[in-house]
Amino acid sequence: MSGGWLCVAGLGPGDAALVTPQVQQALQEATDVLGYGPYLARVPRRADQAYHASDNREELERARHGLRLAQAGRRAVIVSSGDPGVFAMAAAVFEVMESEPAWQQLDVRVLPGVTAMLAAAARLGAPLGHDFCAINLSDNLKPWSVIERRLVLAVQADLVLALYNPRSRGRPEGFARALAVLRQHCEPQRWVGLARAVFTPQESIRHLPLAHVQPDMADMRTLVIVGNRATRTVGRYIYTPRRGG
Amino acid sequence: MSGGWLCVAGLGPGDAALVTPQVQQALQEATDVLGYGPYLARVPRRADQAYHASDNREELERARHGLRLAQAGRRAVIVSSGDPGVFAMAAAVFEVMESEPAWQQLDVRVLPGVTAMLAAAARLGAPLGHDFCAINLSDNLKPWSVIERRLVLAVQADLVLALYNPRSRGRPEGFARALAVLRQHCEPQRWVGLARAVFTPQESIRHLPLAHVQPDMADMRTLVIVGNRATRTVGRYIYTPRRGG
Numbered sequence: 001m002s003g004g005w006l007c008v009a010g011l012g013p014g015d016a017a018l019v020t021p022q023v024q025q026a027l028q029e030a031t032d033v034l035g036y037g038p039y040l041a042r043v044p045r046r047a048d049q050a051y052h053a054s055d056n057r058e059e060l061e062r063a064r065h066g067l068r069l070a071q072a073g074r075r076a077v078i079v080s081s082g083d084p085g086v087f088a089m090a091a092a093v094f095e096v097m098e099s100e101p102a103w104q105q106l107d108v109r110v111l112p113g114v115t116a117m118l119a120a121a122a123r124l125g126a127p128l129g130h131d132f133c134a135i136n137l138s139d140n141l142k143p144w145s146v147i148e149r150r151l152v153l154a155v156q157a158d159l160v161l162a163l164y165n166p167r168s169r170g171r172p173e174g175f176a177r178a179l180a181v182l183r184q185h186c187e188p189q190r191w192v193g194l195a196r197a198v199f200t201p202q203e204s205i206r207h208l209p210l211a212h213v214q215p216d217m218a219d220m221r222t223l224v225i226v227g228n229r230a231t232r233t234v235g236r237y238i239y240t241p242r243r244g245g
Numbered sequence: 246m247s248g249g250w251l252c253v254a255g256l257g258p259g260d261a262a263l264v265t266p267q268v269q270q271a272l273q274e275a276t277d278v279l280g281y282g283p284y285l286a287r288v289p290r291r292a293d294q295a296y297h298a299s300d301n302r303e304e305l306e307r308a309r310h311g312l313r314l315a316q317a318g319r320r321a322v323i324v325s326s327g328d329p330g331v332f333a334m335a336a337a338v339f340e341v342m343e344s345e346p347a348w349q350q351l352d353v354r355v356l357p358g359v360t361a362m363l364a365a366a367a368r369l370g371a372p373l374g375h376d377f378c379a380i381n382l383s384d385n386l387k388p389w390s391v392i393e394r395r396l397v398l399a400v401q402a403d404l405v406l407a408l409y410n411p412r413s414r415g416r417p418e419g420f421a422r423a424l425a426v427l428r429q430h431c432e433p434q435r436w437v438g439l440a441r442a443v444f445t446p447q448e449s450i451r452h453l454p455l456a457h458v459q460p461d462m463a464d465m466r467t468l469v470i471v472g473n474r475a476t477r478t479v480g481r482y483i484y485t486p487r488r489g490g
Contacts, residue, residue, distance in 0.1 A: 017267040020359065025262065059487075083359075085366040087487075091374025094484035104480030110367035114265065114328075114357045121330040122355035129336025131395060133378035133404055141488045146403075150376060153402040157395045159378055235349030239339035242304075242332075243386045 006070040006106060008090045010083040010113020011042055014200035018114050026077050026111055032069050034062055035079040035089075043079060059092040067096065067103045083115035087136045087164050117162035120195030120223040123205045125237025127193055127225045130244030132160035137167075137174045148181050155185040160231065160240055163224040167215070175224070176215035182226060186210055191227040191238050194218060207238045251315040251351060253335045255328040255358020256287055259445035263364070268356050271322050277314050279307055280324040280334075288324060304337040312341065312348045328360035332381045332409050362407035365440030365468040368450045370482025372438055372470045375489030377405035382412075382419045393426050400430040405476065405485055408469040412460070420469070421460035427471060431455055436472040436483050439463060452483045 007026040012018035027033065033043050037053040045051070054062045062078060069076040080088035090110045097103045121128040133154045137147060154161055166175040182190075188211035196204045196219070210226070218224055231240045252271040257263035272278065278288050282298040290296070299307045307323060314321040325333035335355045342348045366373045378399045382392060399406055411420040427435075433456035441449045441464070455471070463469055476485045 012265070015267070017270065018265050018357070020257070020263050020265060022260070022262040083363045083367075085363060085371050085373045087374070090367070090371035091484050091487045094371050094374075094479050094482055095486055097482075098479045108482075110371065112263070112359045112363040112367040114359060115363060118328050118330060118357040118360060122328075122335070122357040126330045126335035126339050126355065128330045128379075129332070129339075131378070131380045133376070133399070133402075134373075135376045146489075150402045150404065153398045154378070154404075157378075157398040157402075158391075159395065159399075234339050234343045237339055237342075237353075239336050241340055242336045244391075 004070040004073040004106070005075055006066045006093070006108045007077045007111050008084040008093055008109070009077050009079055009111040010088070010115070011039060011079050011081055012114040013082060013116055013119035013198045018119070018199060020111070020113065023111050023113065029075055030077040031074045032076040033079060034066050034076060039079050039081050059089060060096055063089065063092040063096045066093065067100070067106065070106045070108070071102065080113070083113045084110055085112065086115045086134065116164065116198065116223045117225065119198040120193065120225060123195055123198050123203070124193040124207060124225060125234070126239035127160055127227055127231055128162070129240040129242055130160060130228060130230065132162060134162045134164060136164045137178055138165040138171065139174065144177065147178070151178060151181045152185055155182065158228045158244070160228045161226040163226065165220065166218040166222055166224050168220040175218045179213060179215060182210060186226070191231045191233065193225040193238055194222055195225070196222045198223065207233070249315040249318040249351070250320055251311045251338070251353045252322045252356050253329040253338055253354070254322050254324055254356040255333070255360070256284060256324050256326055257359040258327060258361055258364035258443045263359050263444060265356070265358065268358065271356055274320055275322040276319045277321045278324060279311050279321060284324050284326050304334060305341055308334065308337040308341045311338065312345070312351065315351045315353065316347065325358070328358040329355055330357065331360045331379065361409065361443065361468045362470065364443040365407070365438065365470060368440055368443050368448070369438040369452060369470060370479070371484035372405055372472055372476055373407070373485065374487055375405060375473060375475065375485040377407060379407045379409060381409045382423055383410040383416065384419065389422065392423070396423060396426045397430055400427065403473045403489070405473045406471040408471065410465065411463040411467055411469050413465040420463045424458060424460060427455060431471070436476045436478065438470040438472070438483055439467055440470070441467040443468065452478070
């Protein structure tokens with residue numbers, strides 16, 4: 001029963017060369033690995049480990065499963081894409097931990113990873129070189145009015161915006177609505193970077209002025225970065241100067 | 246003359262276990278490694294590599310040096326702490342590239358890393374589980390009035406705040422001023438996380454209500470995370486629920 005633990009680990013954007021040695025080590029020591037199917041598929045299989053795939057809507061149940069395994073003395077790793085602390089599994093683990101005081105005594109660790117906006121920024125140039133924000137455009141967990149208000153305030157603050165989950169099959173209109181808000185508050189030549197499937201064989205990267213961005217340019221694998229007033233191009237890159245304006 | 250390149254690489258927060266294999270590979274192939282002295286000191290020395298240490302105020306000159314080396318056919322890596330795209334060397338490289346069209350044709354790549362706020366969040370729990378922003382409190386490169394305005398708008402947007410460079414010897418009053426602004430706009434029980442020297446032997450981590458935070462609790466190695474209205478504690482952790490409020 002003793003010696004169990006739960007790690008919530010970030011696999012980075014997709015390439016195995018972006019998985020930290022810390023996460024590799026935890027996977028090496030694990031008895032059980034849990035995750036959304038496509039993320040779990042990135043973990044090399046071993047005969048002596050158990051793999052527990054679940055749907056991406058089952059985050060709380062996956063978190064409970066991981067905590068129950070740790071409580072039973074197993075060494076469990078829940079894998080997330082990117083960083084587990086950014087719009088991913090770490091918050092779900094702490095949420096379910098509230099309901100069960102015994103779980104709060106367990107050995108639970110969050111192992112950071114390269115989150116999508118850092119990978120996207122690296123491939124675009126350096127758009128996050130000045131103050132920025134990260135906003136999840138999914139309205140599964142918050143009303144659209146909150147998202148819209150945050151977009152407006154962030155533009156007023158002249159923050160660069162990293163937009164996660166711009167569009168999915170269940171929310172085809174999310175990115176179009178965000179673009180409409182941005183067009184009301186930003187000049188048409190504002191630079192927008194679109195980074196899809198970064199550091200995978202399907203990678204595509206481009207940047208263009210806000211006026212030319214179309215809603216169908218983003219899908220569920222795209223990370224969108226909207227520059228601030230100072231974001232500019234140099235060669236094939238976009239970047240935000242350190243002075244920021 | 247051919248085959249030269251420049252990589253701008255993130256070493257992560259401090260522990261070698263958080264350096265990605267991609268960055269390790271670039272360092273392996275490099276002929277020259279450049280960086281601020283304490284970051285360069287984290288790179289294992291090899292007899293067949295040249296090391297170029299410089300002061301942390303010499304970012305533009307370091308960037309030019311790296312580009313000149315690549316132009317001369319060398320394989321150069323400029324190392325940053327954390328992620329090179331977040332308040333670090335990548336933007337400096339693109340800035341100096343503007344002045345020299347030949348540099349825009351070089352093979353220049355940004356290699357992402359685990360930035361300080363992700364490492365800090367992992368050790369605190371999951372405070373970045375909902376929308377958040379990253380603000381550099383240094384007023385070396387922007388006026389304090391801009392920082393203050395951003396803090397206020399970010400609180401109005403109910404974003405979690407990751408505050409980089411809260412305080413240094415040259416700016417002892419920065420964090421005190423930020424706290425004064427936050428106290429005007431947040432309730433006294435708002436959770437604040439202070440993460441110093443994360444993933445190093447000097448690591449210290451704590452969280453406390455805004456009302457109890459003192460200016461001398463942060464120094465130049467501290468990353469401060471100010472929760473949003475929903476940020477809460479569970480066990481020894483703080484986290485922001487995915488619904489965010």
